[in-house]
Structures are given as C-alpha cells and as structure tokens.
Amino acid sequence: MTKSRATMTQVARLAGVSIKSVSRVINREAHISPRLRERVEAAIAELNYTPDTAARSLAGARAFVVGVLFDNPSPNYTMNIVGGAHEACSAQGYHLRIDNLDSTEQDRALADQLEAVLSHGRCDGFVLTPPLTDIPLVLDTLERHDVRFVRIAPVLAPGRTPTVQIDDFAAAGAVAQCLWGMGHRHFGFVGGPPSHGAAGTRRAGFFSRLKALGLEAMPSEASGDFSFDGGIAAGFALLRTATPPTAIFAANDDMAAGVMVAAAQCGLAVPRDLSVFGFDDSWVALSVWPYLSTVHQPIRAMASAAVSLLLDHPREALALEPVTLDWTLIERGSHGPVRPER
Amino acid sequence: MTKSRATMTQVARLAGVSIKSVSRVINREAHISPRLRERVEAAIAELNYTPDTAARSLAGARAFVVGVLFDNPSPNYTMNIVGGAHEACSAQGYHLRIDNLDSTEQDRALADQLEAVLSHGRCDGFVLTPPLTDIPLVLDTLERHDVRFVRIAPVLAPGRTPTVQIDDFAAAGAVAQCLWGMGHRHFGFVGGPPSHGAAGTRRAGFFSRLKALGLEAMPSEASGDFSFDGGIAAGFALLRTATPPTAIFAANDDMAAGVMVAAAQCGLAVPRDLSVFGFDDSWVALSVWPYLSTVHQPIRAMASAAVSLLLDHPREALALEPVTLDWTLIERGSHGPVRPER
DNA sequence: AATTCATTTGGCAACGCTGTCAAACAATGC
C-alpha cells in the first residue's frame, strides 16, 4: 500500500475548514452545521479519504481492536464466530484479535494465560464464547482489569454481564414438540460435557416439553462430550437396549452425526427406523446423509451482535438485558414419523 | 485495558539511556553494545513493557497488519488458514485482517472488491488462498498496486510470486501407490472444479503413478465440484456401472465423504467392498465412519509459513523459490485390500 | 442596546514511536 493516502489535513484544505471540523464530522459529534458537514463529506468523497486507524488509536482513547476469546474445538463454530465478529468489526474500521485459551488448565495457568492476553496489546473489549463464558475465574479476572466484554450464550450468572444468546430451552422444546407430533413416544437424549452449560439447558427444555405433553417414561440418556466419537458411543449405549428409543435428540450436531453412525452399525435406517435431531446447524449437518434435522443457531449474527454491543455503546452504558436472537427449527432428512409398532 | 501501560520513555529513564536506544534494542538494529542491550532488556522486563503498535505504525513504515484474502467455502480450510496466519502474526505483534472475496463475480466487480480491500486500510502484505491464487486479474491488480503477497498452493504461473505449497503431484502418487499395493486394479477418480488448479495436479499425480505401475485401463472419472453433494453424485456415477471401481480417490475430503454415502446407498460397505481416499485431512475426515483415509495437508503451518515469509524478509527480498512443506499419508479406516474377484 | 447563554468552529498540544542527522567515542593507518 505504497500509494499515498489522503490525510485529514488535505480534506480540511479542500473543504476550506479546520482539521478539527473534519474530525468532528468523522466522529459524528454533535453541534455541526449541516452546511459544514456537507462540505466535508464532499471533500472526503472526492479524495477517497479513510481515517488512519493507527493515528486515531494513538491520539484517542480507543484502540480500534476487539478480541474474541475462545476455547472451542469445533472449527465450524469458531469460524462462524470469527466471521461474524470480523464482519461487525471491519464495518466500523476495527481490527479483530483472536485468542485461544485452554480452559482445561489449572486455575493458576488459566489466569496467566489471561494476563498474557491482556498485556499483549490494547483492546476495546472482548467477546467470550462457551465454555469460557461460564468460568468464574475468567469473568473475575476480566472485571478486575476493568475490561469490557460481552458473553455469547452463557449459562452462569445471567445478567451479570452483557449477553447475546438464543433461547436454548424453547428451541429444545420445539424439537420435542416436533418429534412428539410425529408419533414418537420413546426418546433418547445425548448430553454434552458439564462444562458446557447450554447442553444442560437444552436437556431441560427437551425433558420439560415432553413432560408437558404427557410423556411418562422419561428419555434414556447418555453423555457424548460434544464430539463425534462420543456421539457414536452414546448412540450404541442408547440403541443396544431392550427397548431402544425411536427418536434421539443430541445436544449438538457432531454427536448427532455420531448417533447416525451407531444407528447404521445397528442396522437401523435413518429416518425410517430412527429419527435423529441435532443442534447448531453446523457444517457437519450437511456432511452426513440424510442431511441432519437440527436447530439453526445464528452464530454469525450472534457474534456480530456481540461486537456491535461493545462498539455502539459508550463505556458505561452496556445494557445488561440479554440480547436474544431467533433460532429456527430445520427439518431435514434425519427425522420422520414413527413406524407402527411391530 | 485502562491500566496504564509502560512507555518507551519510562523504559529509557529506568535504563538510563535515550528512547532511541530502546527503540534500537526493540527493533534489533545493528550497532548496539551488549552492555546497553542488557540494561534495556532488564528495564523492559521490569516494567513489563510492550511497544504500542499504533504508535509504531504511525511513526514508521510498517502498518503491523497483514491480510488474508480468501474465497473458500470450506470453513475447515479457512479456519485453519486463519488460525495459522493469526498465530504467526500475533507472535510478531501484527494484526490479521480477513477479507472474503467473491471470485465468481465478473472481472469488473472482482476488481472493485479488490480496490475496496486495498483502500480500506494500510496493510504490510497479503496471503492468497485458492482459488484466488490462480486468477490473473487478482495477481495483476495486486502487483499494480505494488502490494506484497504470498500465494498458498497456486498452480498458475509458479515462480511469479513467493509461494507456499505441498507437492500435490507426489502426494496423489502416494495414494495411487498405496491402493495399488493393496491389490486394486479398478480405480475411480473424483475431480474438482476447473477453477481449483490443485485438483488437476492431484489427478495428474494419481494417473501418472498408476500408469507407471503398469495400469492399462485408466480410472473412470467424475467431477464433484469439491462439495459433499457433488461427491455423492460422482460416487453414484462411478459406482452404478457394469464394472465399478474397487477404489475411489477423491480430490478432497468433502467429496470423499459424499462417495462414502453413495457407496452405502449402493449397498457397498467401506472398506470391504470399496476403498475410498480423500485429500486434505480436514475436519470431515473424522466426522464420517469409518474414518477417512486421506492425505494430510499442513494447512495451519502453510499459512503460518506464508506470513513469516512476508514478515521476515525486507521489502524487496521475498524469495521466489517456493517453500514446500511435507504432506503425510494418513491411512485410516476407509481403505483396505481388494476383495478377491467373485 | 447591552447582557447572557448556547451553538458552532478553530488552534494547538499531546499520543508513543521511528527516521534522519549529528555528536561522541574507539580503532586504524601514516
């Protein structure tokens, strides 16, 4: 980028105003006459001027950097978060920083990792993704350093910090409803690791709705650790019983894909012999056959909203009321009506 | 990050030297006495000083930003690229910029997208990923703007720019060798879109080795567009013939996963009735059952190397000799010895 | 008409660092 870029001084000269006024227009400050604004905007357009981030950051209080902190093994999830956050950032001329923490570390080590992140460079705020959102040590450390942050889909201490989420409880309820409506009465549930709180919420929503619908024998359960492998194992555990379920709901798509493998191994055809539902609508949902029925979580939009929350509000005015985005039930090929009892 | 960070002036005062000397130590400039360096480094450590990127960028020629340009539908691939590039960047205190182009656009529109990217902010260089690496317009535009860039796995005009790659030809040959050694004599190949040049190289390497091994009837072929869907369709095309192949090599993992679906639909068990090989060792390779045999491409390392190439060499000294990283044949469960002819 | 107050604009000193140039110092050759 050798090509010399226009500077504020040049814009000011062309518009016949002071550079301070140009600055005001750019920052949308109050008390600018329409006439001045027009002149400046014309000059900006003519010179194709873009403010220099480095200079803005040096002179002002903002760093023009927001960070995403994650510790999520799924590249699909992470990529969507990064993509969404990046979109929101670059729309406002901010840089995105990515930091991978290892939450399985000891407390002490985790704290050190965080300190390292914080001392690495200035940052206007962070976006936290699960399971980091629910680790008290992380929240405490961030708050102690007086750092702004938004949590995505936290379970712990809702209302403690600004939050972006979906209604996992209701979404899981919708899955139960859908399956129930197709005649299923024998259910299985594959849960996630305890560290991932949302898995618990999804379980609660699923069970609660089934109960409300009048189900007596609660679903059999197996834990799958949110992984494909875990899903296979959980699938076997659920399927190799005297009265196997006719429908299995897994708390994420990877495990649901694993359940489908287990079903195939057991000689069960999906969806004829077994209905499978996932959660997330991640990449893997379209990499299995039949395509996985699942709950679409607008992950990109959530990350984007989290960044906007950080950027659009003055330092103190971060709303604590959670921003709740919509989920969608995606009915693809992995579920269907229950077969008549043989 | 309200906590006030140490500045160069403070370090200089503590070490009893001028700020310029501190600057010299930080930038590893020549002509610094060991004594001075030690004193400064001690002071830096004591104050936990980190140079301010914004100030460095404003004062100096570097922007401390490198960009990744991509247009790749696979989040796995992209995430690895971004991860690797980010790693290399943050190790040197650089920011990473991500820009998604749409290479299916008209030339004019593509050029506009590029111009927008270039005028968006200063940048010390770009990393290009396929298929952008092989679009002459992109290369021309970047060169015309006098922008440094490194291409990852290009096919077009090797040697024109700095490049990081693997030896696709040899890797595909190794797949052929492996399959041949297990007794296979009837092969199928699933190719990628013409825009993705590496698919062609993989095909050439596969065919060439088979020929060298003495195969007479060249493999049947089908095109799969690098997608799961395309792989399913190609799998059917290959399998539903009078003399179906006993081994299929797909130019990427997504298509290979699709081939496995087609095989299952045709009542063929993998690897008993059909051996399947993929390429990339992406996330999907471990999301199918049996796990996919494939060629591991060190994508993170490649991106990381690309950034290092950009950062470690002075403006003019980018080596044009391609950096070639190692691939690995990953033999998992989707291939095996051919069944005796029935 | 004079006074007060709010609105709109400008001047200028930072912000933390690097580039340029020059000064101080040490080593070498005659």
Next chain:
DNA sequence: GCATTGTTTGACAGCGTTGCCAAATGAATT
C-alpha cells in the same frame, strides 16, 4: 600525533489524529 574511518549513542522533528480550551457567531433575554 593527527587525520581517517567505523561504531555506538542521542536529539529532535514529525507521523495523522483527538482532547481540551478558547474564540467567534447567533439567539434569547433584559
């Protein structure tokens, strides 16, 4: 011993922007 060269250090002026304060302008009140 003095000029010459090379090495090591420091002084200082920006880089492009924002924050603070003051000045100019206009409107409203007495």
